[in-house]
Structure formats: C-alpha cells, structure tokens
Amino acid sequence: xxxxxxxxxxxxxxxxxxxxxxxxxxxxxxxxxxxxxxxxxxxxxxxxxxxxxxxxxxxxxxxxxxxxxxxxxxxxxxxxxxxxxxxxxxxxxxxxxxxxxxxxxxxxxxxxxxxxxxxxxxxxxxxxxxxxxxxxxxxxxxxxxxxxxxxxxxxxxxxxxxxxxxxxxxxxxxxxxxxxxxxxxxxxxxxxxxxxxxxxxxxxxxxxxxxxxxxxxxxxxxxxxxxxxxxxxxxxxxxxxxxxxxxxxxxxxxxxxxxxxxxxxxxxxxxxxxxxxxxxxxxxxxxxxxxxxxxxxxxxxxxxxxxxxxxxxxxxxxxxxxxxxxxxxxx
Amino acid sequence: xxxxxxxxxxxxxxxxxxxxxxxxxxxxxxxxxxxxxxxxxxxxxxxxxxxxxxxxxxxxxxxxxxxxxxxxxxxxxxxxxxxxxxxxxxxxxxxxxxxxxxxxxxxxxxxxxxxxxxxxxxxxxxxxxxxxxxxxxxxxxxxxxxxxxxxxxxxxxxxxxxxxxxxxxxxxxxxxxxxxxxxxxxxxxxxxxxxxxxxxxxxxxxxxxxxxxxxxxxxxxxxxxxxxxxxxxxxxxxxxxxxxxxxxxxxxxxxxxxxxxxxxxxxxxxxxxxxxxxxxxxxxxxxxxxxxxxxxxxxxxxxxxxxxxxxxxxxxxxxxxxxxxxxxxxxxxxxxxxxxxxxxxxxxxxxxxxxxxxxxxxxxxxxxxxxxxxxxxxxxxxxxxxxxxxxxxxxxxxxxxxxxxxxxxxxxxxxxxxxxxxxxxxxxxxxxxxxxxxxxxxxxxxxxxxxxxxxxxxxxxxxxxxxxxxxxxxxxxxxxxxxxxxxxxxxxxxxxxxxxxxxxxxxxxxxxxxxxxxxxxxxxxxxxxxxxxxxxxxxxxxxxxxxxxxxxxxxxxxxxxxxxxxxxxxxxxxxxxxxxxxxxxxxxxxxxxxxxxxxxxxxxxxxxxxxxxxxxxxxxxxxxxxxxxxxxxxxxxxxxxxxxxxxxxxxxxxxxxx
Numbered sequence: 001x002x003x004x005x006x007x008x009x010x011x012x013x014x015x016x017x018x019x020x021x022x023x024x025x026x027x028x029x030x031x032x033x034x035x036x037x038x039x040x041x042x043x044x045x046x047x048x049x050x051x052x053x054x055x056x057x058x059x060x061x062x063x064x065x066x067x068x069x070x071x072x073x074x075x076x077x078x079x080x081x082x083x084x085x086x087x088x089x090x091x092x093x094x095x096x097x098x099x100x101x102x103x104x105x106x107x108x109x110x111x112x113x114x115x116x117x118x119x120x121x122x123x124x125x126x127x128x129x130x131x132x133x134x135x136x137x138x139x140x141x142x143x144x145x146x147x148x149x150x151x152x153x154x155x156x157x158x159x160x161x162x163x164x165x166x167x168x169x170x171x172x173x174x175x176x177x178x179x180x181x182x183x184x185x186x187x188x189x190x191x192x193x194x195x196x197x198x199x200x201x202x203x204x205x206x207x208x209x210x211x212x213x214x215x216x217x218x219x220x221x222x223x224x225x226x227x228x229x230x231x232x233x234x235x236x237x238x239x240x241x242x243x244x245x246x247x248x249x250x251x252x253x254x255x256x257x258x259x260x261x262x263x264x265x266x267x268x269x270x271x272x273x274x275x276x277x278x279x280x281x282x283x284x285x286x287x288x289x290x291x292x293x294x295x296x297x298x299x300x301x302x303x304x305x306x307x308x309x310x311x312x313x314x315x316x317x318x319x320x321x322x323x324x325x326x327x328x329x330x331x
Numbered sequence: 332x333x334x335x336x337x338x339x340x341x342x343x344x345x346x347x348x349x350x351x352x353x354x355x356x357x358x359x360x361x362x363x364x365x366x367x368x369x370x371x372x373x374x375x376x377x378x379x380x381x382x383x384x385x386x387x388x389x390x391x392x393x394x395x396x397x398x399x400x401x402x403x404x405x406x407x408x409x410x411x412x413x414x415x416x417x418x419x420x421x422x423x424x425x426x427x428x429x430x431x432x433x434x435x436x437x438x439x440x441x442x443x444x445x446x447x448x449x450x451x452x453x454x455x456x457x458x459x460x461x462x463x464x465x466x467x468x469x470x471x472x473x474x475x476x477x478x479x480x481x482x483x484x485x486x487x488x489x490x491x492x493x494x495x496x497x498x499x500x501x502x503x504x505x506x507x508x509x510x511x512x513x514x515x516x517x518x519x520x521x522x523x524x525x526x527x528x529x530x531x532x533x534x535x536x537x538x539x540x541x542x543x544x545x546x547x548x549x550x551x552x553x554x555x556x557x558x559x560x561x562x563x564x565x566x567x568x569x570x571x572x573x574x575x576x577x578x579x580x581x582x583x584x585x586x587x588x589x590x591x592x593x594x595x596x597x598x599x600x601x602x603x604x605x606x607x608x609x610x611x612x613x614x615x616x617x618x619x620x621x622x623x624x625x626x627x628x629x630x631x632x633x634x635x636x637x638x639x640x641x642x643x644x645x646x647x648x649x650x651x652x653x654x655x656x657x658x659x660x661x662x663x664x665x666x667x668x669x670x671x672x673x674x675x676x677x678x679x680x681x682x683x684x685x686x687x688x689x690x691x692x693x694x695x696x697x698x699x700x701x702x703x704x705x706x707x708x709x710x711x712x713x714x715x716x717x718x719x720x721x722x723x724x725x726x727x728x729x730x731x732x733x734x735x736x737x738x739x740x741x742x743x744x745x746x747x748x749x750x751x752x753x754x755x756x757x758x759x760x761x762x763x764x765x766x767x768x769x770x771x772x773x774x775x776x777x778x779x780x781x782x783x784x785x786x787x788x789x790x791x792x793x794x795x796x797x798x799x800x801x802x803x804x805x806x807x808x809x810x811x812x813x814x815x816x817x818x819x820x821x822x823x824x825x826x827x828x829x830x831x832x833x834x835x836x837x838x839x840x841x842x843x844x845x846x847x848x849x850x851x852x853x854x855x856x857x858x859x860x861x862x863x864x865x866x867x868x869x870x871x872x873x874x875x876x877x878x879x880x881x882x883x884x885x886x887x888x889x890x891x892x893x894x895x896x897x898x899x900x901x902x903x904x905x906x907x908x909x910x911x912x913x914x915x916x917x918x919x920x921x922x923x924x925x926x927x928x929x930x931x932x933x934x935x936x937x938x939x940x941x942x943x944x945x946x947x948x949x950x951x952x953x954x955x956x957x958x959x960x961x962x963x964x965x966x967x968x969x970x971x972x973x974x975x976x977x978x979x980x981x982x983x984x985x986x987x988x989x
Contacts, residue, residue: 114351117351118348118349118351119350119351119373120348120349120350120380120383120384120409121375121380121383121384124380128512128513128514129376129514129515131512131514132374132510132512132514133374135512136374137351137352137374140351140352140372141351141352186512
C-alpha cells in the first residue's frame with residue numbers, strides 16, 4: 001500500500017480552498033459571534049454541522065480561525081502582526097476549537113475545553129468545578145464562539161452498540177444534552193456542534209437544544225446530479241490543481257478537470273471534498289515517485305490501485321473499468 | 332517547502348506550563364502575594380496548583396518564597412511574566428546574614444514578616460484588587476497608603492487567612508457558599524468590612540518610618556533630611572533602629588533586659604503613635620535621642636534597680652547590646668547614652684565590676700564552669716542544694732551566682748579520682764552488669780558517687796582499676812600467641828553461663844596465674860589477653876557468682892541481654908513477641924531461661940555429650956525428633972527452643988549413643 005509522504009500530506013493540510021459551503025459555514029459562525037457581541041449577557045444560540053467523515057467539517061473551523069479570527073485578533077492588538085499566524089491561531093481564545101476525546105462524559109468534556117485553554121490542571125477537580133472554571137475562563141478570555149468537534153464521542157453507547165445505531169443514539173440519560181444546554185445558558189457563548197451523521201440524532205432529539213439552533217450547516221455529500229453541487233466539486237478540483245503547484249508539490253499545475261476526470265474522482269472520493277484532497281495527495285505521491293512534473297491520469301489510476309482500494313474508499317478502479325452500472329444509474 | 336528543523340530556536344525542556352490567565356505585575360507585591368493572586372485569577376482553590384504548574388513540588392508549606400528559589404524561570408513561565416520580574420519580587424535570603432532577607436532591596440529580618448498569615452486593607456482592595464507585601468511586615472498594623480488598620484482575621488469566622496488557599500484574594504478562604512452552578516464561592520468579602528483609619532499626631536514621621544521598607548513609598552521618604560550619620564547607615568539599619576527604639580520605649584517597667592527584641596517580639600507594641608514618636612526621634616537625631624531618653628528616664632522609678640545607667644536608661648542601654656544594629660550605630664548610641672547621663676545632674680553613673688567582690692575566692696558559676704570544664708547546670712544544681720556554698724542577693728535571680736573556687740576544685744578532684752561502672756566495663760571489655768561483682772570481690776574498690784558525676788550508678792576508685800589493668804597485663808606473655816588462641820572475652824561468652832557473673836572467678840584465676848595468657852594489642856583488657864584455646868577456660872570449671880541485681884529491679888536492655896547470653900536486637904525481638912515484658916527484671920529472665928533456650932546453649936550441651944555440631948545443623952536434628960523452635964528472632968535464624976523438649980531429645984540421644 002502506498003504511504004503518502006509526510007511533507008506532501010502537510011502541504012495538503014496547509015491548503016485553504018474556499019468554496020460556497022465553506023463560505024456558508026463561515027457566515028453562520030459570523031452570525032453566532034455577532035449575536036454574542038450584541039447580547040453578551042443573554043443565553044446564546046448554537047449551530048449544527050453534521051456530515052460524514054472526510055467532508056471537511058473540521059477544515060471549516062480551522063480555516064475560519066486561521067483567516068478571519070487571526071485577522072481580528074491582530075487588528076484588535078491582542079497579538080503582534082509579525083507573529084506566526086499558526087501560533088496566533090493556536091493561542092488565541094476568541095474562537096475555541098475543542099476536539100472531544102473518545103467516550104466523553106460531561107466531566108471529560110470540561111477537561112477537553114480546559115486543555116484547549118492550556119490549563120495545566122485541566123483534569124483535576126470535580127465536574128462542577130471544571131465546568132465552573134470553563135465558564136469563567138470563557139468569560140475572562142472573551143471567548144465568542146466554541147466549536148465542539150467530534151460531538152458523537154459524547155455518546156459512548158454508540159460505539160458499544162454500533163449495530164443498534166438508532167436505538168443507541170437516542171440518549172438514555174439527559175446528562176450530556178443538559179450539559180451542552182447549560183453551556184449555552186451559563187457559559188454565555190454560542191456553540192457549534194460538529195460531528196458525524198450518527199451524532200445528529202443525539203443532539204436533535206433534545207428539543208431545547210433544537211430550538212436554540214440558529215442554523216444547520218449543510219455539509220452533506222456532494223451529489224453529481226445536482227448541477228450546483230457538481231459545480232462546487234469541479235471548482236474545488238480546479239483550485240486543488242493550482243495549489244499543487246503553489247505549494248511546490250509538483251512543478252506544473254494539475255489539470256484535474258481534464259477529459260472525464262471529475263466524475264471519476266467524485267466516485268473515488270464519494271462526493272466528499274476532504275476525501276478528494278487525500279486521493280489527489282496520493283496521486284501526487286505516485287507522480288513524485290515516478291519523477292513526473294505534472295499530475296496525469298496514470299498517476300490517478302495508480303493511486304486508486306495503490307491507495308484508495310486498500311483504504312477501502314472504493315472496491316474497483318473506475319479509471320480502468322469505468323464507472324460501474326449502478327453508479328451510473330444513480331447518477 | 333520548509334525543511335524539518337529549519338524553523339524556531341531550541342528551547343530547553345521545562346516542566347513549567349503557563350497559566351491560562353497571566354498575572355499582570357502590580358506594585359508592592361512579593362512572590363507570595365503574586366502567586367496567590369495568580370491562583371485566584373485562574374480560579375484555582377490552592378496556591379499549590381500554581382506552583383505545580385511551574386513544576387515546583389509543593390507539600391503545603393507556607394514558605395512560597397523558599398519554594399521558588401532557584402525555580403524563577405519556571406515560575407515566570409507559569410505566571411507569564413519576565414524572569415527578572417520574578418527575581419525582583421522574591422525576598423532572597425542574604426548569604427552573609429542568616430535570618431535576613433532582601434525585601435525589595437532593603438535587608439529585613441525574617442522575624443518581622445508573617446509568611447504564614449496574610450492581612451488585608453479592605454479600603455485598598457476596593458481601589459485595586461491586589462495584596463501588598465508591606466502588609467506582611469508585622470511592625471505595621473496599618474496600610475501605609477490608606478492608613479487603614481489591617482484586617483488580620485475573617486470578621487465572621489475569626490480565622491486568619493493564609494497564603495495557601497483562596498476563593499479570590501478579597502474573600503475569606505474558609506467561608507464559602509455554593510453558587511447556582513453548584514461550585515463553591517467565597518462568601519465573606521473583606522471589602523464589605525472597612526476598618527478604622529489610624530490617627531497620629533505626626534503623620535510626617537510615620538510616613539518616614541513606613542517609607543524605610545515600603546517599596547511603593549520608598550522614594551518619598553524624608554531620609555534626605557536626616558542627620559549624616561543616620562543617612563549613611565541605610566534604610567535597613569534605620570528600620571532596625573526604629574524597631575529597637577520602639578521596643579525600648581514600650582518595654583514593661585521591670586524589664587531592663589540587655590537583649591530586647593532578640594527572641595519573640597510582641598508586635599502589638601508598635602502602635603502607629605509609637606512609630607511616629609520614634610520616627611521623629613530619628614528625624615531630629617541626635618536631639619531626638621535625648622528627647623526619647625528623657626521619656627525613658629521619666630519611668631525610671633518603675634525599674635527594679637537601685638542606681639546607675641540601668642536604672643536611668645535601662646531600655647535604651649539594650650540597644651548597645653543589640654546585634655541586629657550596626658556596630659557603628661551601637662557605639663554612637665553608647666556615646667549618646669553616656670553624654671546623656673553626664674548631662675543629667677540627678678544621674679549617678681556606676682558600674683559593677685568583679686574587682687569589687689569582698690572575697691577573691693568567689694567566682695561566678697559561669698567562670699567556674701569554664702575554668703574546670705564542667706556543666707554550668709551541675710554547678711548551679713549543687714549550689715541550690717547547698718553542696719557548695721554560694722552567694723546571690725535575695726530575690727535577684729538574674730544576677731550571677733557566686734561560688735567558692737576552692738570548693739569547686741575539690742569536687743572536680745573528687746570526680747577525677749572516681750570511675751563509673753560504664754567506664755570500668757569499657758576499659759575491661761566486659762558487660763556493665765558484671766562490674767558490680769568485681770567490686771564485691773575486692774578486685775576494684777567501690778566509692779561513693781562524686782557530686783559532679785553525671786552518669787552511672789556505681790563508682791570505683793580509679794587507681795584500683797588502673798592497678799587491676801596493670802596486673803592483668805603484666806601477667807601476660809609478650810611473645811606471639813598460638814594460632815588457636817582466643818581472647819578471654821570470647822572464651823567467657825562460650826562458657827554459656829546464664830544469669831550469673833563468671834568474671835570475678837576468671838579475673839581471680841588470672842591473677843593467681845592459673846591461666847596462661849598472651850598479650851595482643853587491643854583496646855580493652857579482656858580482649859587484649861589471649862588464652863591458648865576455649866578449653867583452657869572451661870577447664871577451670873567456672874560456675875559464676877550470682878549477680879547483685881535485685882530480682883525486681885528493672886534492667887537496661889544491654890544488661891539483660893548480657894545476662895541471658897544474647898544481644899540487644901534479639902532481646903528487643905523477644906520483648907516485642909511477648910516472651911519477655913518491657914524492662915525485664917532478673918526474675919523475668921530467670922523464668923524465660925527456665926522455659927526456653929537458644930541454639931548456642933544447645934550446641935554447648937551437645938558438645939559436652941560428645942556431639943560436636945555446627946549451629947546450622949542443630950535445627951534439622953531437632954526437627955527430625957519433632958521439636959520445633961518456639962520462634963525465630965531474625966528471619967530463619969536466632970531460634971528460641973522449648974527447653975524441656977530439647978533436653979528430652981538430648982537425653983534420648985545420649986541413651987541411643989550408649
């Protein structure tokens with residue numbers, strides 16, 4: 001199996017490709033923060049972002065912080081303009097991106113948030129004292145938005161009973177939704193809940209949370225039969241081809257909109273932008289190994305065989321066999 | 332693309348982690364106040380959390396400054412301030428002055444600062460939410476800025492706040508309430524309890540005194556207008572002078588001690604008015620000193636002396652002996668006192684001197700102790716018991732006690748002529764418990780315990796011991812001892828004589844030349860005398876003489892161990908396991924020996940019956956016969972056997988052999 005070079009993977013991670021869905025997500029984040037600024041002492045609202053893995057959910061948050069938030073904190077004089085933007089993104093507290101650990105409980109949720117704040121004693125204390133410290137830190141640091149990523153980890157029963165997803169994702173105890181609801185009310189900070197589709201039921205089943213939702217951000221799989229979504233995918237591929245050169249991965253711009261390539265890449269990536277990026281990264285790896293200066297169809301074909309199929313993204317090579325019948329029918 | 336390792340300079344590894352909320356430097360804070368505020372700002376309950384974030388191990392001790400020494404870099408990382416700032420606020424101990432610390436550039440005695448409990452000025456906390464290090468200086472009972480009396484305990488629970496825990500620096504750390512989240516919050520806000528403002532007749536003088544150590548007002552002190560001599564002393568010495576003068580003018584009338592302020596100081600005596608009074612004295616130096624002397628002299632009638640400078644200016648004279656003041660200042664004060672005494676027409680300056688004593692044979696106990704190298708306490712005790720004549724005015728307990736030099740010399744000589752049983756035991760190389768019978772048999776001569784003797788119950792003539800030693804050594808042959816030779820001390824132990832003293836018979840045999848002995852260079856006599864082999868001593872058929880210890884007398888462990896032929900470790904084990912009571916008596920030992928026996932005794936019995944076994948072979952022999960040790964004292968060694976069963980087995984073995 002092909003192993004993607006660390007440098008190439010790093011450069012792909014650094015890429016920031018705007019697209020309508022990303023912009024839409026950023027707009028929702030802006031609205032939530034605007035609400036916080038206008039009524040800072042009132043209970044706040046939330047937003048949901050549920051989508052399959054590799055859809056670019058976390059990327060929306062990272063790009064939002066690295067671009068918009070970093071610019072703001074520099075403009076406010078909280079950080080010097082000549083400071084490394086990555087360091088600013090990591091140390092600023094205006095927008096907090098917290099990734100929950102597995103089997104999260106309300107206490108470990110508080111610990112995760114405190115760790116994001118950089119608290120040396122993030123895990124020491126009772127659930128109440130940790131949450132109290134979270135609220136105070138958010139108030140003291142002027143936190144305007146909290147992103148809770150991998151929210152599906154809050155319901156550990158889901159992983160224990162994967163076969164009974166529907167039953168398991170209905171929370172038996174109200175502790176988790178209650179904590180999240182309290183964070184909106186007591187913490188006085190808007191929250192964006194980010195997770196896989198499995199977490200959707202858990203969050204949406206709580207009526208009070210649902211009613212506090214400002215928007216449900218659309219980040220579902222891109223469908224080729226919808227022209228707008230197809231257009232998003234193609235524009236993304238076009239930008240990706242340019243970025244490959246800009247980031248010095250290959251010498252020439254990759255023409256990913258070449259004859260018939262977008263539908264094939266779409267099939268391999270399953271309509272997910274993040275997966276498409278990973279697939280192209282694997283193809284770039286193949287191209288570099290072969291000493292090519294430009295990405296070509298052969299490299300993509302080889303990447304399917306050497307990377308996508310072993311990674312179980314797909315079970316056949318559409319570049320060699322064409323798009324299979326049921327796929328075509330679906331299209 | 333960046334190559335790995337191109338960016339960022341190398342940072343040494345540190346365990347310190349920055350706190351979420353960095354602390355802003357505030358004027359007048361020392362490290363203890365800063366760390367406490369950092370804990371409060373970061374919503375930690377314990378100061379230890381801040382220190383542990385800095386990688387400083389903390390066990391609840393209040394000395395935060397001491398814990399920070401050498402860890403400034405880590406603490407600066409945790410608090411988010413420059414390392415220089417941390418170094419500035421740590422009161423470092425002064426290398427050449429034990430008990431002194433550098434308090435914002437002013438050397439200050441640690442005794443003047445409260446490291447354990449904090450005090451607050453509620454009015455100041457309303458202005459700015461931070462504590463000041465000057466509040467820890469116990470000399471000041473008020474805040475120099477607001478002139479508010481400091482609050483030193485919670486108005487509700489009456490407990491004294493510390494530097495260890497916090498709900499916020501403005502709250503009592505002991506009074507709490509649950510907030511609507513279920514978390515604990517401070518309940519008693521000190522800012523709700525403003526304290527009275529102090530009023531003094533001379534605010535300028537008071538400000539001068541506080542400015543000597545207060546880091547905030549240090550620049551605006553009136554030290555520029557001071558007398559040249561005082562100005563050159565520096566703020567630290569001036570502050571110490573303020574303390575000494577404050578203690579002098581507030582000392583209780585009968586106290587005219589020479590070392591005022593050396594030990595515990597009652598800081599409640601430093602009322603603001605007193606400090607202002609002393610401050611004015613310094614500002615008007617040297618006239619101010621005369622004014623102060625006048626006030627002290629006015630109370631001379633209350634002092635319990637008859638005349639002289641102690642009577643007139645006793646409390647001020649204490650300054651001359653105050654080692655915390657610079658030598659130059661003490662000399663200056665001495666001169667000022669003398670001049671003051673001369674200028675006073677009513678004063679009679681007289682000094683007591685040893686040459687004024689009526690009898691030249693009398694010396695003080697201190698002198699006698701030093702001259703004869705004996706404990707002062709012993710001499711004082713003898714004088715109190717009238718063993719030696721002594722003189723001291725009635726009711727003057729603080730005056731030196733005079734004793735007769737000749738009488739002390741006599742007692743010292745008496746002590747030197749005697750020797751304690753402990754010393755006899757060491758010199759002869761036998762157990763102390765066996766010394767008494769040597770005296771009973773006339774081998775050494777017992778004497779009464781000398782008055783100056785401090786240890787040992789029995790005493791003997793030193794010359795008799797010297798004679799015994801000399802005779803024993805003269806008997807010994809000086810050529811090389813045989814290879815099988817053992818010292819008499821070792822041979823005596825192998826005799827296995829329990830609860831009896833073999834030494835009188837051994838020594839008598841030795842002096843009667845019944846034993847052939849060689850001399851070996853060792854410390855004690857009985858170890859330096861070597862006999863041909865163990866059998867040489869056994870052939871004398873020594874049975875031992877009964878010990879002189881009464882049956883009910885409690886024995887020290889060493890004595891008891893020697894009597895039953897073991898060591899103190901094993902004896903302690905026997906006591907711990909209930910075989911013997913604590914502080915065993917000879918009666919207890921006898922009962923024990925009647926019931927139990929050690930492996931060494933078994934081996935001896937078997938040897939006498941012609942079975943020569945090693946110690947390690949004895950247990951297996953008896954186990955085969957169904958006899959097991961009652962206990963093992965040290966791991967699998969030091970067996971204690973049931974005597975009756977063992978003797979039965981030995982008897983069977985003898986019959987079988989026959």
